Amino acid sequence: MTHETLMKTVESLTSGSILLLGDFMLDRYIHGDIERISPEAPVPIMKALTRESRPGGAGSVAANIRALDARVTCLGVVGDDEAGSELCRKLSLAGANIDHLLSLPGRPTTVKERFVGLAQHRHGQQVLRVDHEDSSELPQAIGDQLLAELKKLLPKADILCLEDYGKGLLSDGLCRAAIDLAKKARKPVLVDPARTSDFSKYTGADLITPNRFEASLAAGSEIADPDSLSQAAEKLLAAGKFDAVVITLDREGAYLLQKGQPGSLIPTRPREVYDVTGAGDVVLAALAVGLASGCDLRRAVAFANVAGGLAVEKAGAATVSRQEILADLIAGQAGFSGKIRTAEQLAQELQPFRQNGQTIVFTNGCFDVLHMGHVSLLAQARAKGHVLIVGLNSDESIRANKGPGRPVCSEQQRAAVLAGLESVDYVVIFNDNEPIKLLDKLRPDILVKGEDCIERGVVGRELVEAYGGKVELVPMVPECSTTNIIQTILQKYSPEELND
Numbered sequence: 001m002t003h004e005t006l007m008k009t010v011e012s013l014t015s016g017s018i019l020l021l022g023d024f025m026l027d028r029y030i031h032g033d034i035e036r037i038s039p040e041a042p043v044p045i046m047k048a049l050t051r052e053s054r055p056g057g058a059g060s061v062a063a064n065i066r067a068l069d070a071r072v073t074c075l076g077v078v079g080d081d082e083a084g085s086e087l088c089r090k091l092s093l094a095g096a097n098i099d100h101l102l103s104l105p106g107r108p109t110t111v112k113e114r115f116v117g118l119a120q121h122r123h124g125q126q127v128l129r130v131d132h133e134d135s136s137e138l139p140q141a142i143g144d145q146l147l148a149e150l151k152k153l154l155p156k157a158d159i160l161c162l163e164d165y166g167k168g169l170l171s172d173g174l175c176r177a178a179i180d181l182a183k184k185a186r187k188p189v190l191v192d193p194a195r196t197s198d199f200s201k202y203t204g205a206d207l208i209t210p211n212r213f214e215a216s217l218a219a220g221s222e223i224a225d226p227d228s229l230s231q232a233a234e235k236l237l238a239a240g241k242f243d244a245v246v247i248t249l250d251r252e253g254a255y256l257l258q259k260g261q262p263g264s265l266i267p268t269r270p271r272e273v274y275d276v277t278g279a280g281d282v283v284l285a286a287l288a289v290g291l292a293s294g295c296d297l298r299r300a301v302a303f304a305n306v307a308g309g310l311a312v313e314k315a316g317a318a319t320v321s322r323q324e325i326l327a328d329l330i331a332g333q334a335g336f337s338g339k340i341r342t343a344e345q346l347a348q349e350l351q352p353f354r355q356n357g358q359t360i361v362f363t364n365g366c367f368d369v370l371h372m373g374h375v376s377l378l379a380q381a382r383a384k385g386h387v388l389i390v391g392l393n394s395d396e397s398i399r400a401n402k403g404p405g406r407p408v409c410s411e412q413q414r415a416a417v418l419a420g421l422e423s424v425d426y427v428v429i430f431n432d433n434e435p436i437k438l439l440d441k442l443r444p445d446i447l448v449k450g451e452d453c454i455e456r457g458v459v460g461r462e463l464v465e466a467y468g469g470k471v472e473l474v475p476m477v478p479e480c481s482t483t484n485i486i487q488t489i490l491q492k493y494s495p496e497e498l499n500d
Contacts (some may be wrong), residue, residue: 009295009303017290018065018285019187020154021075021146021178021420022058022163023171024101024325025085029053034117034127044127046117054318055090056112057281058163061192062096064285064307067319070292073097073153075146076169077138079109090141102142107134110167135168141342143174150178154185158292161284162205167193174370175201183185187461188291192216192284199240206243207297208236209284215247223247233257246301256301266298268305282311323352339419340427343441346389349426350442359385362444364435366393367414368407373477375421380474389426389444390418391435400433434459437451445469450476477496 032048055063060075065072074096077085080103084096087109091098110133117127130371138146154160160182164170170178179202189205199218202208207289216223219232233245237257244258249265258262286307290300306329309337310320341349350360356420363381367390368373392415397408407414415427430438439447439460447464 014293020158023165023167024076027056027058028113060281067321068289070289080105083109165196172201182233281310326352360444363448364391
């Protein structure tokens with residue numbers, strides 16, 4: 001499926017209405033530094049620095065549905081405790097309807113508490129997870145109350161989603177009754193199953209979305225190659241009387257099998273996997289929103305592939321917005337590979353970031369013979385916002401400014417080195433002596449320059465401040481410049497030595 005087709009899909013998404021029944025949880029993260037091993041036991045000591053919490057489980061699905069601009073009504077239970085109140089606040093702030101989340105005295109809200117340690121203030125790694133939960137089956141009276149609410153809510157829903165984490169809510173009886181009610185109301189049912197060897201309680205659902213491990217477990221056979229994959233999907237489809245099975249396959253994409261049709265692998269582009277937490281939640285949300293908007297299943301799966309891929313590049317149970325998906329698709333178009341762009345390409349590509357409220361930062365220079373001063377400037381600039389663009393003087397403009405002996409490195413070499421830095425998001429080569437035209441086309445929120453510009457003035461300040469942007473100056477590394485490096489080399493080595 002082409003990028004253009006998927007971009008049209010994202011742009012045409014409507015505000016569908018999703019009814020979400022499942023295990024609502026709170027994910028907590030404690031971040032800190034790990035600097036030594038405990039003298040009491042062979043375990044790391046983590047100094048806690050920051051704490052945060054996010055909706056987890058079905059809560060993560062709800063947050064992602066809202067991030068994709070669809071409506072969601074949450075149906076489930078939370079504890080009558082501080083964690084339940086916090087979870088409800090966060091879901092409400094995200095725009096989810098929480099009027100049908102039942103608060104149960106005596107049953108704790110499920111909380112997953114993750115400790116994420118940093119070695120030498122970087123390289124975050126989860127070192128421990130502590131779960132606070134009661135996963136026993138809910139009392140019959142609560143199940144009956146949820147089904148009564150479900151029956152009232154179904155007429156106004158486009159799709160029913162079941163998010164099962166095995167926390168006691170989606171019992172065999174409740175699942176079957178919920179699916180039966182949805183069928184009678186002619187509402188599609190999408191299921192993200194629990195990690196179990198028996199999918200029978202989901203029988204009759206329209207679509208089930210296990211990951212590779214869950215599908216292997218339920219099918220009773222390891223998925224190791226295309227043949228075993230198709231056999232597992234066929235077994236699940238037949239046993240559960242589903243209309244379709246989507247098996248998510250991490251970096252390989254997803255395998256789709258629909259009743260009466262041959263199975264097919266829907267690929268996704270390779271990504272750096274940072275954290276798989278909540279990836280299944282994102283996929284379920286994207287599938288539901290895509291189908292509620294009228295997409296056919298194959299297109300909805302391709303759309304969900306992109307959303308799930310973006311999710312694994314983030315830490316924890318993160319949300320993925322329409323704007324992020326659109327930006328990713330634009331970046332993946334032919335001619336848009338890597339970080340190097342033309343001004344015209346980048347002007348288009350920045351729109352989703354702007355719509356998502358992200359801060360765009362710009363700095364510029366020759367960056368000839370990259371050194372510590374450059375790296376410091378770029379790191380400080382990147383810290384000012386979400387996206388850093390580096391305007392790079394072309395070889396022609398540098399020769400005009402500095403003479404025929406410069407640059408030492410060609411513009412292609414300089415652009416490639418800059419693109420290799422983690423702090424840099426985009427590189428744009430410009431031919432003018434000054435970046436005024438480039439600034440006018442890209443309109444960054446912040447223009448960053450070194451403090452050495454105080455005396456001579458910041459080129460572009462008037463333009464940036466006129467359209468509402470701002471200029472920020474950052475400290476420079478003393479006596480660190482390309483000119484000084486070149487002079488040191490010439491003084492230290494003879495022409496003969498330099499030619500060796």
